[in-house]
Amino acid sequence: MQENLTKRSSRDRRAERRCKLTLLAALALGAALIAGGLWGLEQFQASGFDQESGFAHVHDLAGPIDGLYEAGIKPLLSSLGAAQREVLDGKVNALLVSDWTENTGEDQTARVERTLSAYEGERRSRMQMELLSVSYAVSGPKVSTAQKKALAALDDGRRAALRAGLLAAIIDETAPLPAETAAGLEGLSGSERKAMLMQLFFTSVNSKNQPLPTAQINELKKSVRDGQARLSAFTWAAEGSVSWLRQVLVSGSRTAILAGILLAIDVALLTLLLYMDHHWEINFKWLAILAIIDFMLVFQVLPMAYLMIKAFFPEGSFTFEVFRRLYTYSMNLGAIRNTLIASTVTMVLGTLLAFPLAWLVGRTNMYGKKFFRFLFVLTYMVPPYVGAMAWLRLLNPNVGNINQVLRVLFALGDGPGPLNIYSLGGMIWVLTTFYYPYAFITISRAMEKMDPSLEEASRISGASPMMTVLKVTLPMMTPSLIAGALLVFVCAASCYGIPSIIGAPGKVHTVTTRIIEYNSLGGQGISDATGLAVFLMVIAIVILYVSDFVVAKRQYITVSGKSTRPNIVDLGRWRVPLTALVSLFAVLVILIPFATILFTSFKVDVGKLVMAPGNFTTRQWQTIFSRSETMECLKNSLIYSVIAATVGIVVACTMSYLLQRTRIKGRKLPDFLITLGSGTPSVVIALGLIMTMRGNFGVNIYNTAYIIIVAYLVKYLMMGMRTVVSAMSQIHVSLEESSQVSGASWTQTMFRITGPLIFPSIAAGWFLIFIPCFYELSMTTLLYSNSTKTIGYQLYEYWTYTSQPQACAMAFGILMIIVGLNFVLNKLTKGEFSI
């Protein structure tokens, strides 16, 4: 019986054979791509180009050149007799030689001969013509504007006759010239005349007088200046029409190698996973998994691995030199110390704040719980630098409002102080007020899911409510507490916005600010930045490992499908005092900073009160709304974050389907990579992308919008994914199965049942990716170019270089947009979700 079962059906055997053949074919294709790419790379290096982009333009030109020949030249050539053809070939050859000699200043007869020797007959004359056309397009004799106008006025029939006439004049110098061109040829003779005739011939092919597209020709001119490389470029362009495969391989050699390697990795991975699965069948699920893995491999693993390798092999050989230099330099040591102290203290303070707040808001009868919950979570959506700006205004040693109040209260005189934001302590304070919501959200989620009967059992055993919190609730929360605390630590350690605004003026450096500083130096600075980034990367990976694989295993809380209503602790006579305490906290940490930002945005002189005479102005607001640059940045931010959020949510939905609805072995792998990406500090992601995405590994998105979007995706994809996955896990499979059994196909089921049911979470997931992308600063600082500035970076520039009130107006504007979006989300999901 057992044998009967293991004996597979013929259907399975056929599928297995097909599957294995596909794998082999994919492997062969991968190998071919790698081999072709390597060959192309060699050709590319031999070609004398020093800029890869040159090849892209050459590649782009191949088509038009081909078109030019087929449409404009070939018909005329075929009308010529054999003798005339021979004469023409000779003359064109001579023109080539003279043109090429002019450009390089050396004799090129042999070179032209060598280039053309590979072709014979028809193909030889075609090659000649095409070479000449591209040569002349780049730098041929100049046709006067008047002449061009005259040509443009001709109709097609007249134009064809004209070209025939020109050709005849080239072949036979005594032949009469077409009337329209005579003016342009006056005073020319010999080869100059012939060259001009030829140029006129090419120019008159179409009514636009542009035989080849000007844009590509200009790009080609720019990218290949050197005479040697230029000749190669012409040859390659002309040959393109003869051998496009060769062209593709050379111009995309690195991309081909990358694609080949990816394909090989995919095949290896797929083979391993299918082998483990004992089920040899490739379907779309595998393709989805592999697509996500490939994306993460290229944009996350490759950059990280490159950073690691570069840090240890800066010049190609192994050395600790970079590390020795970096980690003995006192400023870096100070930065590391600051980072460690700040993150640790922030973690401790943040968790100490978050636990009682989560408990009060989630499990007691404190007044205004919903409102407080909204307030605390709101901080989660605020860009970190906005908090930093607010606190700077409040705690500036000289003009900070709190300092002013304190000086009056305690009669401290007019000196600076007593508090100074430009210090490690100040930075810790701002980091804490900004990052405690991370712990708050983690802990209160776990607290709300806790089975109330566990606490009831404690009460029935005789424990008081307080005792129950200490002996049952708190111990059960430990894993979430640790997870929340570690999250705060990682975020604080990899934060750039707050240290850059508060630390830099006070000379309090952190690892992130040092990385950005090193990077802006260029040259050796970049490898130094890399070396420091390794420090953050190691911290993040260790903590990610601890919180995901060690703490998660100790998770006591099992989520039951039923929605349990946690029991509410009656605070009794503590109800009013505790509410007052929490209100005070909210006023101090949330209300005052936000109000400061708002007031500052209406000030002329930041040092005076907003209501001081003549100090109130709406100028800042007018400026930001009327400046086209600001609006351009806002548009960029919106576009990038909408794209990132939309791509991200598609991936998130695919992943949650794979994780929740399939038993495919490899589904955990992309999940792992995505988690790893979100745990990596922003500056490390950005730095890695800069180093690897400039074409040196076959992908060139440097200085484009794509590199920013990719960075956003790597960093924030997980936020959306987790939301959709947890929603999907709450949809019982039978809801989908009953649709199927009702006759609905898989697609119908997804669109009519699963989709509508998890829509609120999809919307929430989309916003969870969108919001941090929208105000992102750390990665954008490294990745922006002049045309891809975002609103976050614009704000930072304003704050640092232009005007603080103006920056405050922008900050408040961003805040309003985010709160508004949150409101939309809340309405969209009928109150089920707000962030």
Add this chain to the structure above:
Amino acid sequence: MSTVTVRNVSKAFGDNVVLKEFNQTFADHEFITLLGPSGCGKTTMLRMIAGFEKPSSGEILIGDKVVSSDKVFLPPEKRDIGMVFQSYAVWPHMTVFENVAYPLRIKKMKREQADRDVERALEIVHLSQYRDRIPSQLSGGQQQRVALARALVAKPTLLLLDEPLSNLDAKLRESMRFEIKEIQKALGITVVYVTHDQTEAMAMSDRIILINRGVVQQVASPEEIYNRPVNQFVADFLGKVDFLRAEIRDGRAYLDGTGQSIPFSGDKMGRVELAVRPERISLSTESGDLSGTLESQYYLGDVNDCRVLVGEKRIRVVAPPESFARMKPGQQVYLTFREELAFDDDGSLDEKLKIVT
């Protein structure tokens, strides 16, 4: 016409074989119950008929159409069957009416015709007045009826029910049992019903297929499977039973551990296991085949549930309720087996009764 033919179907998940060589034909209009402890493979069998699982080997036919074999596999949506799930699986984002109309909308049936059919289906399950409610406003039993209406609305000839009543409370479960049976009779459809509840199986089925550990134990009508179980597992699973080891000699059965014997008229000889059901034992305070001590008695209203110690053996007896007042624990009583079943004792009783989940 909807027969279901299952030929040599086996199912393994990895190395774990959950169903071995299942061979059955379910006739048209028949109410078939797949019964067994949880994890026995009954739900897997049902899901293979529905098309949610692929058999590892063997083939399944619905009517004359092969829906699953080595070469063919029809997905669930192409099989034209109705199914009700244990968890109701009523879609929370649609009203009752929309839930029930869904299969017809998928079929792109004309709206008027569809609306009429939905109304009729709702009438059958007595839910007409709830048509515009959303499921969260309904009780469990009502939700279950929505699921039933949805399964019936497209007029399938085969209806699959996967423990549909196990989430309902006792009273409701009993009334739903009758409703389902009535609907099946009225519509004349074939029903395959999965349950682990033997009372449910007895009350509803034309035939019961009792499965344990992936192997079919017995296929028979409720009456036959109860009265003539083919092995100890079947006897134990359906109804209450006490097993007594005995030696058959000279027309008498000598019961181990009691020092007493009873007359035995069956054709078994030597070592046997006697299975006696508590309601097939007469209890008397005056005379009987066995004498013992009344250990305890519980008044259950319709019966008096007693435990009697005979030697070292404790035997359960279901006596008439009036006996409760006449007896006291500790007093001597006499038992007579009105009927008993004898199985060869091969020493594997405990192994046979073990339920692997």
